[in-house]
Amino acid sequence: MRLPEVERGDGLRTRMLIRVISLALGARLPDAARVAFYHKGFVGTALGAWTQDAMRGPSEWSVAERELMAAMVAKWNSCPFCVGAHRAIAVHGMDKAVADAALADYHTAPISDPLHATLTVLETVTLRPDELEARQVQAALAAGATRQQLEDAAAVAAVFNIVTRYANALDFAIPTDAEFDKAAVMMLKRGYS
Numbered sequence: 001m002r003l004p005e006v007e008r009g010d011g012l013r014t015r016m017l018i019r020v021i022s023l024a025l026g027a028r029l030p031d032a033a034r035v036a037f038y039h040k041g042f043v044g045t046a047l048g049a050w051t052q053d054a055m056r057g058p059s060e061w062s063v064a065e066r067e068l069m070a071a072m073v074a075k076w077n078s079c080p081f082c083v084g085a086h087r088a089i090a091v092h093g094m095d096k097a098v099a100d101a102a103l104a105d106y107h108t109a110p111i112s113d114p115l116h117a118t119l120t121v122l123e124t125v126t127l128r129p130d131e132l133e134a135r136q137v138q139a140a141l142a143a144g145a146t147r148q149q150l151e152d153a154a155a156v157a158a159v160f161n162i163v164t165r166y167a168n169a170l171d172f173a174i175p176t177d178a179e180f181d182k183a184a185v186m187m188l189k190r191g192y193s
Contacts, residue, residue, distance in 0.1 A: 025186060027179040030085065030172070048193035051163070054155040056191045061152055063188070064093025065115060068102055069156045072119055075103055076126045079164035081172040086160075088177070088184035117143035118150060122157045 067090035074082030117140035
């Protein structure tokens with residue numbers, strides 16, 4: 001359901017800010033940013049800070065790897081907006097062919113063993129959380145993922161298991177690839193909060 005307030009902003013100041021950012025971006029401000037401006041108490045401040053910490057805070061995972069994790073969670077949750085947005089950010093830090101291969105089938109993609117094993121854990125957490133077993137976490141550790149990497153990946157999955165659901169519920173518009181790329185550049189500069 002598309003909310004008119006999210007589209008245009010909930011106040012004059014927000015409407016003007018959306019217009020200015022859209023002009024600077026040279027494209028329509030993506031719905032994810034519009035929602036963040038809509039009634040800050042709805043998702044803005046707390047979710048922005050949590051997302052910033054998970055995606056840009058200190059981690060043994062690169063920004064590109066965390067963005068790929070977000071895109072994978074989005075894929076598993078059937079959220080085309082988030083797949084496109086986070087893939088666009090990921091490819092600024094990793095080979096596009098690698099990101100696309102992972103999104104097509106991470107089991108056969110040319111990614112590191114720790115990332116592969118971690119994605120296996122995240123897939124279970126996302127699609128079948130009741131089936132997560134210690135042996136999957138142990139396999140990720142045996143593949144070279146550290147405990148901290150698994151905690152960081154779990155934070156990414158938690159955030160994007162929420163974000164993908166509200167993106168789908170609010171029927172986020174799907175930008176073009178060029179618009180996703182412009183927004184990705186902005187997200188790499190500004191972050192999530």
